[in-house]
Amino acid sequence: MKLINEAEKNNYKNVWTLSEFTGGTVHPVSYELLGAARALAEAKGCEVWTVALGNIVGGEAAGELIARGADKVIVLEAPELAAFNDELECNILERLVRKYCPEILLGAATTRGRALIPRLAGALYTGLTADCTQLEIDPETGDLLQTRPAFGGNIMATIRSAGFRPQMATVRPKVMTALSPDPERSGTVIREQLEASDLCGAKEVLESVETLENTVNISDARVIVAGGRAMNGPDGFRLLERLAEKLGGAVAASRAAVDNGWIAYPHQVGQTGQTVQADLYIACGISGQIQHLVGMQSCKTIVAIDIDDTTPMMKLADIAIKGDLFEIIPEIIKELEKRRG
Amino acid sequence: MKIVVCIKQVPSAGDAKIDPETKRIVREGSKSVLNPFDLYAVEEAVRIKERKGGEVIALSMGPESAKNALIEALSMGADDALLLCDRAFAGSDTWATSYALSKAIEKIGDVDLVICGKQAIDGDTAQVGPGIASKLGMMQAANVLSVDAVSADSLTVKRMNERGYDVLRLKLPALITVVKDINFPRIPTLRNARIARKKEIPLLKPADIGADPDKLGLAASPTRVVKTAPPAVRESATLNIAGGSGEAAAALVNELSSRGLL
Amino acid sequence: MAERHIEGYHVEIIPPKQDSQKLEEDLALFASKLTRIRGSGFMASITDNAMGLLAFQGHECIEELGIDIDPDKILIHLNTFHTKQNLEEILDECRKLGIFNLLAISGDGSTRLPKLRPEDVDATGTASVTSVELTRYIRKRYPEFNVGVAFNPYEPEAHEFEKLKRKLNAGASFVITQPIIEKNAIVDKLIEMYPDLPVTIEAWMSKKLYLLSDVVGYPIPEDAEFDPIGTLKQLEKDYPQCGFYLSLLGFKTQYPVIEEMAAERAARE
Numbered sequence A: 001m002k003l004i005n006e007a008e009k010n011n012y013k014n015v016w017t018l019s020e021f022t023g024g025t026v027h028p029v030s031y032e033l034l035g036a037a038r039a040l041a042e043a044k045g046c047e048v049w050t051v052a053l054g055n056i057v058g059g060e061a062a063g064e065l066i067a068r069g070a071d072k073v074i075v076l077e078a079p080e081l082a083a084f085n086d087e088l089e090c091n092i093l094e095r096l097v098r099k100y101c102p103e104i105l106l107g108a109a110t111t112r113g114r115a116l117i118p119r120l121a122g123a124l125y126t127g128l129t130a131d132c133t134q135l136e137i138d139p140e141t142g143d144l145l146q147t148r149p150a151f152g153g154n155i156m157a158t159i160r161s162a163g164f165r166p167q168m169a170t171v172r173p174k175v176m177t178a179l180s181p182d183p184e185r186s187g188t189v190i191r192e193q194l195e196a197s198d199l200c201g202a203k204e205v206l207e208s209v210e211t212l213e214n215t216v217n218i219s220d221a222r223v224i225v226a227g228g229r230a231m232n233g234p235d236g237f238r239l240l241e242r243l244a245e246k247l248g249g250a251v252a253a254s255r256a257a258v259d260n261g262w263i264a265y266p267h268q269v270g271q272t273g274q275t276v277q278a279d280l281y282i283a284c285g286i287s288g289q290i291q292h293l294v295g296m297q298s299c300k301t302i303v304a305i306d307i308d309d310t311t312p313m314m315k316l317a318d319i320a321i322k323g324d325l326f327e328i329i330p331e332i333i334k335e336l337e338k339r340r341g
Numbered sequence B: 001m002k003i004v005v006c007i008k009q010v011p012s013a014g015d016a017k018i019d020p021e022t023k024r025i026v027r028e029g030s031k032s033v034l035n036p037f038d039l040y041a042v043e044e045a046v047r048i049k050e051r052k053g054g055e056v057i058a059l060s061m062g063p064e065s066a067k068n069a070l071i072e073a074l075s076m077g078a079d080d081a082l083l084l085c086d087r088a089f090a091g092s093d094t095w096a097t098s099y100a101l102s103k104a105i106e107k108i109g110d111v112d113l114v115i116c117g118k119q120a121i122d123g124d125t126a127q128v129g130p131g132i133a134s135k136l137g138m139m140q141a142a143n144v145l146s147v148d149a150v151s152a153d154s155l156t157v158k159r160m161n162e163r164g165y166d167v168l169r170l171k172l173p174a175l176i177t178v179v180k181d182i183n184f185p186r187i188p189t190l191r192n193a194r195i196a197r198k199k200e201i202p203l204l205k206p207a208d209i210g211a212d213p214d215k216l217g218l219a220a221s222p223t224r225v226v227k228t229a230p231p232a233v234r235e236s237a238t239l240n241i242a243g244g245s246g247e248a249a250a251a252l253v254n255e256l257s258s259r260g261l262l
Numbered sequence C: 001m002a003e004r005h006i007e008g009y010h011v012e013i014i015p016p017k018q019d020s021q022k023l024e025e026d027l028a029l030f031a032s033k034l035t036r037i038r039g040s041g042f043m044a045s046i047t048d049n050a051m052g053l054l055a056f057q058g059h060e061c062i063e064e065l066g067i068d069i070d071p072d073k074i075l076i077h078l079n080t081f082h083t084k085q086n087l088e089e090i091l092d093e094c095r096k097l098g099i100f101n102l103l104a105i106s107g108d109g110s111t112r113l114p115k116l117r118p119e120d121v122d123a124t125g126t127a128s129v130t131s132v133e134l135t136r137y138i139r140k141r142y143p144e145f146n147v148g149v150a151f152n153p154y155e156p157e158a159h160e161f162e163k164l165k166r167k168l169n170a171g172a173s174f175v176i177t178q179p180i181i182e183k184n185a186i187v188d189k190l191i192e193m194y195p196d197l198p199v200t201i202e203a204w205m206s207k208k209l210y211l212l213s214d215v216v217g218y219p220i221p222e223d224a225e226f227d228p229i230g231t232l233k234q235l236e237k238d239y240p241q242c243g244f245y246l247s248l249l250g251f252k253t254q255y256p257v258i259e260e261m262a263a264e265r266a267a268r269e
Helices: A006-011 A029-044 A058-067 A086-100 A111-124 A234-247 A255-259 A290-296 A312-316 A325-340 B036-052 B064-076 B094-108 B128-136 B190-198 B245-258 C023-040 C058-065 C084-097 C131-141 C157-169 C185-193 C209-216 C228-238 C254-268
Strands: A015-019 A048-054 A072-077 A104-108 A134-137 A144-150 A155-160 A167-171 A188-191 A204-210 A223-227 A250-253 A280-284 A301-306 A319-322 B002-006 B009-011 B015-018 B025-028 B032-034 B055-061 B080-084 B113-117 B139-150 B154-161 B164-171 B174-178 B224-229 B239-241 C009-013 C043-046 C074-078 C101-104 C146-151 C174-177 C199-204 C243-247
Touching (some): A015 A029, A015 A111, A029 A048, A029 A134, A048 A058, A048 A086, A058 A072, A086 A111, A086 B128, A086 B139, A111 A167, A111 B094, A111 B139, A111 B154, A144 A167, A223 A234, A234 A250, A234 A280, A234 A325, A250 A255, A301 A312, A301 A325, A301 B245, A312 A319, A325 B245, B002 B128, B032 B064, B036 B055, B036 B064, B036 B139, B036 B174, B055 B094, B064 B080, B064 B190, B080 B094, B094 B128, B113 B128, B139 B164, B154 B174, C009 C023, C009 C254, C023 C043, C023 C058, C058 C074, C074 C084, C199 C228, C228 C254
Parallel strands (some): A015 A048, A015 A104, A072 A188, A104 A167, A223 A280, B002 B055, B055 B080, C009 C043, C043 C074, C074 C101, C199 C243
Antiparallel strands (some): A134 A144, A144 A155, A155 B224, A204 B164, B009 B032, B015 B025, B139 B154, B154 B164
16 A cells, blocks of 8 residues: 555554465465565564465464464465465455555465465555565665566666555565474464455356376476487487486477477477576587577576587586586486485 | 457567676677567457457557557557557556556456466566456456357456466456467468558557556656666586596586585 | 579578568568569579568568569578468468479577477478478478478588488488588588589678678687678689579679679570
8 A cells, every 4th residue: 555654654564474375285485485574574573474365274284384483374264265266365365454454465476476466466556576586674764675686687676665565575486495393483373254245356266177297398397408419319318308307307409409300399498499497407418509508598507418528518507527428317317316215 | 359458568688698707698789579478468369359259459558669569469460559658657667557557448448358468578577467457356367378268248268377277267357367378379471460560559648548647657656676786696617527427427416416406 | 493493593582570660661672682683584592580580471572562573583491480371371372373492491490480290291200390301291292392402511411411311302302501601521522422413502692701600610700801702703613513592692782793793604604
């Protein structure tokens, strides 16, 4: 809500997080949000509250949220909350925010959070910063400083929402650190009830379907094993598939490999293919022409394996191994198997 | 059926070079393009129109050069295009942008469906679509994988979730944001491209859409960028692993393990 | 049939881009270039979304503008980034216009361009469609087309010759090389191995030689001196039996020189 004057800020207290449930269990990102919220609450000298909406939340889950840093857990259970319903959850949250007036509200940048939270910010007329990588309290103003990558990661922008409350931000999973659970921590559960008005304008969820399709989606993969011309044919890619499977990753390729018909185009990384942002990118026999590099430069750790150690990829890599792919990769697979026992 | 597609012009990456110091890719020069995710929105709108009849209106906000994005939408089959173009809109954050677009949609009137791309590649926030829906009190579905049934007063869609999808029935008017799996956007024919370039694209000011000037632009935006800084430099030292295949493989697995990557 | 491709010059022209902000002007320029090439008796080679940048199709421009063409003197590039429907449309429209010369290439993709799937071109035993599968499909479904293919002397030699063999087995009947700037041993070998195969050599007509860095696989300095016309003249001496494919030809100053060279060549023969 837009503030009329500076004094009005005092009406808003505490740091809230929105906890997420998938299939009746707490989504781990909820704990990460609590970890971030704890640090902010410490700086502000206030409490951490979390909101748990679901068809069944259960005492155990509420206890776990407290152990992970919540002082108060608002629980609202209703059968209508079994599947994600944007309008319904937005109505509930808008009502709770207006009732309790949190100063800060953090949500997860999951597919659900990224739909729900902007709707809520729109309804509340307040600021929202997406995908924050750092959150801190400005020591001078007490406002929330929200830092996020902008312009494709070329710049980090710090954003403030001075004249509006609550200050809202989303955080991607695995960006913040959860606290270890402390069973000694105490907290309070506040039960709220569904009201008829919450259902106003809510859609009908006809069914929810779980798919376990193994579609090629290298743009979302956390680990990628990629091969180039030196893979020498489709059999080389079978080898990469085995390695990728051991690492729980996806297989990608350079343009040369796709042009040779060894692997299908949806696997191609680079300017004329996909852009990927994996945590780990293992480039096997890819020399690293700029057209390929632009598609994978944002990966966190790059490993290159090649017989030729003068290639751009071998120089760019965080870890470079010079040698014969067809000897080294089977050894890596063996090593991983050994570790898994 | 009257469908509005909200689209955005975004900077496209220009030529790339590698900075030898940071090992990061530096992109030089940039031109503007239609936000890639919006292509799927335009395509889906045109497909619904082709199935059910009606009209598609492409709507954008930005400088006059954003007309080019609208021309692309017209070339793909949108019937009309409107551009919110005025200094008063400049500097709007996602809240103020959603407000301006929602006022334009109200002004267009009798809109059954609003379609947006899942997000714009410059901001990556995915906030404007749900922002518009909340201001117009519309039902929404973000990350729609397919539009299955379309009737005069409802829409059945598959919406992506983290474990699969939900089948939703939305009462119209509604807003959906679409992901790229939904379709393959057509490439305009030369004939359609020539016709599109001859269409007039009206430039609208706040007064034309009945928008409250106090809710537009930088001054009315709840969020404000207060600082920018370069990102942390990529660790540029390369760890070279040598030795026999077995040793090298073991060393790599150890290294990955110690970096928490396994 | 084959000799057609070796006489005279191929002049590459690029149709207007999809994002052109002066489309009518670009179309007029395209038409005037095509007409000029026709007047000179050269072959006009029209690219297909070169570099993955979206452009209009050559046949569309010819039809839409009603450009008068000599269909035997048109070569349409066709890459693997199309939908099946689009591929069939292009082939049908080319047939209607009487254009039967195609250059099948893998081509450059982009997220905006669909890629032909193996099943679209009745291909089995491959994960992706390359110029080999495309050539085979066209020759089988539309045997009236002459299909040319690319030859890259900068790729590992054995690999490239093996790929060429597959392209020829698929029904390709002529070859256009990647640009060379001097006598090239691999190209010599190509001509020696296939004495009856029409080979057209791509000659780089831009002064910016460094743009070739990615093709040749090593960096060429930006200030490298390069004389395109002089190089072409030398290549013609080295390869009198070959045709020449002129890419990035300047229409203002270079074109008249090329016309003179063609006249001299005709006089010699």
